[in-house]
Amino acid sequence: MMRTIPNNEDNNNNNEEVGNDYEGSLKKGPWTPDEDAILIDYVNTYGEGNWNSVPKNSGLSRCGKSCRLRWANHLRPNLKKGAFSPEEERIIVDLHAKLGNKWARMASQLPGRTDNEIKNFWNTRIKRRERAGLPIYPPEVIRDATLYHLREEQYFEKPYNSSLSSSSFPPLLSSYPKKLNASNHYHALVSPKKLNASNHYHALVNPKKNQPISLYGSSSNLFNYHGFVVSNNSAQPVSNDYQYYNNGFNASSIMPPLAPSSVSSSQTPPDSVTPASSNVSAVDGFIGASSKVNSEQYEVAPFSPQGNSGLLGALVVEGQSILRNNKIKSEDSTVAAAAEKSSNKRKSIVIMENAERGTTVESALLKKKNSGKSSNETPMSSSGKKQIGKEASLEEMDVSWDDDLCSLLNNFPTEMPTPEWYSTGGDNKAEPLGRESQPSAPPPAPTVDQELGWNVGTSWNNMPSIC
DNA sequence: AAATGGCCCAACCGCAAGTAC
DNA sequence: CGTACTTGCGGTTGGGCCATT
Known part of the structure; x- marks a missing residue:
């Protein structure tokens, strides 16, 4: 069970952001495994929250903010690691079209993923598409x-x-x-x-x-x-x-x-x-x-x-x-x-x-x-x-x-229609709009998706690099 | 093999909203 | 009601890694 979080903040000189005892010794930069272990132990013991008390009670020379970020982005359980799946990529693109740069909200729709991850993903691979003159959104x-x-x-x-x-x-x-x-x-x-x-x-x-x-x-x-x-x-x-x-x-x-x-x-x-x-x-x-x-x-x-x-x-x-x-x-x-x-x-x-x-x-x-x-x-x-x-x-x-x-x-349909590309089953993907709805239409030219690199199921990594 | 450039990602920073006092 | 503090969010930065020249 969690213990009560010790709170020593009523003591003076505890604000790390102004000149205090902590400031000079607060560490920045990459976290070490030892620091991670300390933080994990601390959170497991006292729970999340009250981050500013972490450095004071755990011995970590990190500001509360840094501790929170480290925990949220790297140490907390059930975090997914590794590259985004095509499915996740599609969800991100879809969410971004709806929400804009609301990384935290997007992360809430992607279990195990963090806002930082999504942001980084967007700012690298997706923006690359943009720079290449390719459409961001299908x-x-x-x-x-x-x-x-x-x-x-x-x-x-x-x-x-x-x-x-x-x-x-x-x-x-x-x-x-x-x-x-x-x-x-x-x-x-x-x-x-x-x-x-x-x-x-x-x-x-x-x-x-x-x-x-x-x-x-x-x-x-x-x-x-x-x-x-x-x-x-x-x-x-x-x-x-x-x-x-x-x-x-x-x-x-x-x-x-x-x-x-x-x-x-x-x-x-x-x-x-x-x-x-x-x-x-x-x-x-x-x-x-x-x-x-x-x-x-x-x-x-x-x-x-x-x-x-x-x-x-x-x-x-x-x-x-x-x-x-x-x-x-x-x-x-x-x-x-x-x-x-x-x-x-x-x-x-x-x-x-x-x-x-x-x-x-x-x-x-x-x-x-x-x-x-x-x-x-x-x-x-x-x-x-x-x-x-x-x-x-x-x-x-x-x-x-x-x-x-x-x-x-x-x-209106009570749910937003599920985008076709959310259908992960490769064999029964819904046809893109327009195909089955135009039975008498002439044979289609290469689809927009194909022309613009929006092939369903393909990875962003397939896109051409930018010069 | 060394230099260079680009990409990726972790972390930091500043700001704002929420909350407690 | 005002102030201080906490938390969360989004933007930015910097270092490591890797591919290319």
């Missing part, structure tokens, strides 16, 4: 993290606090339009992973306050929307232009990749109405979205990464990178240009509009459209669709969002 992680932040920000009501470390809490949703509800409008968070998991598009729909429904199980709702989902293989436009009714949104509704001729800046004057099914409205690397209101197309650009964090910047850059590597750029310079333009201000959300309309939001949209022809008009997409900036969304769509979120999240 596409799946980007999607997961985006969704995670959506949920974190809104469900838990943790607005971005600019005073936080820029690397610790991405302002992903700081400008997200939180006031986007009207009784006849459906807003949905869409989990693209479900495209992968089951060929069904899980949309969470809240048609009316306190009356949440899901696309699943609903047979009487008509939605019009366009979306854009970046998968491993390609950027996949999604749409339900076929006036999809009923239980979800299966693979057949995923349109083939953009044909180069489908959108072109030369063929689409800014104000012309583009047929809804003709193209993808938002090419932002994640999930772009547009809504269709009275046959007019509007892009929704909810996100503006001001006060960008490292993560966020990386996400944006990676989104662009993904797009480029999926040859969107080469296939359609206009769309690519839109992507460049929009990628710095959008993240993933798909907003669905009920086809039955005549609502506040719609009015706001139309108002925006009709009045926004001035020089400060929001940028046009490649298809001439109008982008509704965050200001419009926030200011004009003045309906409570919080309730909707609760409803949405009630319908």
Whole structure:
């Protein structure tokens, strides 16, 4: 049993950080086995905590801080030693996308690993990727993290606090339009992973306050929307232009990749109405979205990464990178240009509009459209669709969002989908997003993962070294 | 074989939050 | 309520090791 920790701190001259008896004799540098043994014995006897008393009662010439660190990082039981497994590496990357440089929190998710280990790992191998110009986060992680932040920000009501470390809490949703509800409008968070998991598009729909429904199980709702989902293989436009009714949104509704001729800046004057099914409205690397209101197309650009964090910047850059590597750029310079333009201000959300309309939001949209022809008009997409900036969304769509979120999240899968790469069984790994969800798509080019060195199961050590 | 450079990791430092007095 | 102290966290540093030249 543990004994009571002797506490002699009430004696004078015990503060090692100011001139005292300890300071001159406090040792620094690597720990010796003898010191380790003393510390282990001490902790086994008295337990953890009260670290400043350790040097005083154990005879160690180390400050309490140093003792705590030594114990936590090297001596405490159940510490895992050795290199990170591929599984652990993936978890770290995933957690970093979600948490930023919260090493301690990440360590709490990795039993036996310390924050210092994770930090070192990140600062060496992962940063090496960054320096090499390779993406830090695989596409799946980007999607997961985006969704995670959506949920974190809104469900838990943790607005971005600019005073936080820029690397610790991405302002992903700081400008997200939180006031986007009207009784006849459906807003949905869409989990693209479900495209992968089951060929069904899980949309969470809240048609009316306190009356949440899901696309699943609903047979009487008509939605019009366009979306854009970046998968491993390609950027996949999604749409339900076929006036999809009923239980979800299966693979057949995923349109083939953009044909180069489908959108072109030369063929689409800014104000012309583009047929809804003709193209993808938002090419932002994640999930772009547009809504269709009275046959007019509007892009929704909810996100503006001001006060960008490292993560966020990386996400944006990676989104662009993904797009480029999926040859969107080469296939359609206009769309690519839109992507460049929009990628710095959008993240993933798909907003669905009920086809039955005549609502506040719609009015706001139309108002925006009709009045926004001035020089400060929001940028046009490649298809001439109008982008509704965050200001419009926030200011004009003045309906409570919080309730909707609760409803949405009630319908949301209770657990975050497990990333495919967490599946350690080599034979039954889930296919990356986009493969099984595009049965009629042309044979895929080398996947983004492959091209960018994101092969599942490979070690970071395989990456090229930096010159 | 020696020099050099890069990587890795343990440890330190400063700061901030929490707690006790 | 203010101050002192403890603890924890994240950034940074420095030394050892190893590969390359």
